[in-house]
Amino acid sequence: MGEHPASTLNPDEPIIGKHSPLVNGHPHFLSRSPEFGVVGAPCLHFYASPGTVQRAARAFERDLDGANLLDSQVGERLNLQIHQIEALQSFTVGSYQVTAFPANHDPTVDSLLYAVEGGGRSIFYGTDTATLSEETWQAFHRHEMRFDVVVLDHTYGPDEPGSDHLSARQFIEHIARMREEGLFTDRSCAFATHIAHEGNPVHPELADFAARHGYEVAYDGLTV
Numbered sequence: 526m527g528e529h530p531a532s533t534l535n536p537d538e539p540i541i542g543k544h545s546p547l548v549n550g551h552p553h554f555l556s557r558s559p560e561f562g563v564v565g566a567p568c569l570h571f572y573a574s575p576g577t578v579q580r581a582a583r584a585f586e587r588d589l590d591g592a593n594l595l596d597s598q599v600g601e602r603l604n605l606q607i608h609q610i611e612a613l614q615s616f617t618v619g620s621y622q623v624t625a626f627p628a629n630h631d632p633t634v635d636s637l638l639y640a641v642e643g644g645g646r647s648i649f650y651g652t653d654t655a656t657l658s659e660e661t662w663q664a665f666h667r668h669e670m671r672f673d674v675v676v677l678d679h680t681y682g683p684d685e686p687g688s689d690h691l692s693a694r695q696f697i698e699h700i701a702r703m704r705e706e707g708l709f710t711d712r713s714c715a716f717a718t719h720i721a722h723e724g725n726p727v728h729p730e731l732a733d734f735a736a737r738h739g740y741e742v743a744y745d746g747l748t749v
Contacts (some may be wrong), residue, residue, distance in 0.1 A: 537581055544618055559653045572608045572618070574625075576634035608627055612637060613664055620644075629655040630689075648674040652719040655689055657699060662706075671710055674704065679717030679742075682724025683734060691720065697738050714749070715740040 573581070585594040592599055596661070600606060614623040614636065619690060621643040630636035630653055638651045638661070649672045651657070676697060680690030687695040700715045717731075717740060725731055732742045 536588055542722070551738060566604060570602070570618070570625070571604045571605060571609050572616070574611065574635035574637050575609045578607055578609050580634050582700065610637065613668075615668070624670075626651075626661045626664055627658060628653065629658055640668075640672070646673045648676065649671065651675065651677045653690070654678050655687065655691060656695060662702075664704070665708055670708055672703070672712075673695075673710055673713055675700065675709075675713065675715045676718050676743065677715060678719045679725075680719050680721045680723070682731075686726035690721075693717075693725070693734070696740070700740055716743040716747075716749070717741070718743040 551556075555566070565597060571578075582594040585592060594600075595607065608616070610625050612625055612627040615622060620643050623642075624640045625637040626640065628638045630637035636653070637650070638654060640649045647670065649670070655678075677696055678691040679696045680694060681687055681692035683693040685692050691699065696717055702711050703715075704713075717735060720731070720742070726734070728742065728744065735742045
């Protein structure tokens with residue numbers, strides 16, 4: 526899983542956005558122009574907070590000669606539909622139910638985390654965040670969440686303090702709280718992702734540390 530956990534939610538290619546969809550200063554939407562093979566491709570549905578959409582629109586306008594990402598004609602040309610999502614809003618994508626929760630990240634774009642439910646299973650995708658707020662914890666319970674899989678930020682290693690992102694120790698504390706508060710099932714599993722070089726050992730050593738503390742370390746190509 527990358528930054529877009531819902532990339533296979535339905536045939537129309539949804540993307541669930543956490544914050545501004547930029548890579549090296551250029552919008553991902555650049556690849557949605559007819560010149561790059563959009564004609565005949567499925568429509569791209571982009572779900573994101575209003576703050577994220579506005580930042581993406583400003584970047585789009587800056588880099589692409591003033592084109593307005595929110596203009597319906599531009600959306601038609603890019604074969605793109607934008608859906609603005611508020612924190613704690615639930616919405617349907619294909620056969621899946623998705624609920625947005627507040628992230629503790631860039632407040633200027635109202636960053637979001639997502640729970641996805643379908644087929645009697647659920648996953649919480651909580652990457653790129655610092656310590657979850659009490660608002661988010663309480664919202665889990667209001668929405669009666671029980672997660673089969675949790676993918677959670679693990680930016681900093683076991684001996685590093687958490688700050689703008691979670692550390693290994695904070696990850697462990699979050700998973701323990703989820704278990705204690707009944708947010709896990711008997712068969713739930715937790716995966717660490719968004720792993721930086723700061724304090725994290727090489728994968729085999731980190732995987733061994735994780736196993737001792739009841740979780741696993743995600744890696745490219747992982748299938749759950």
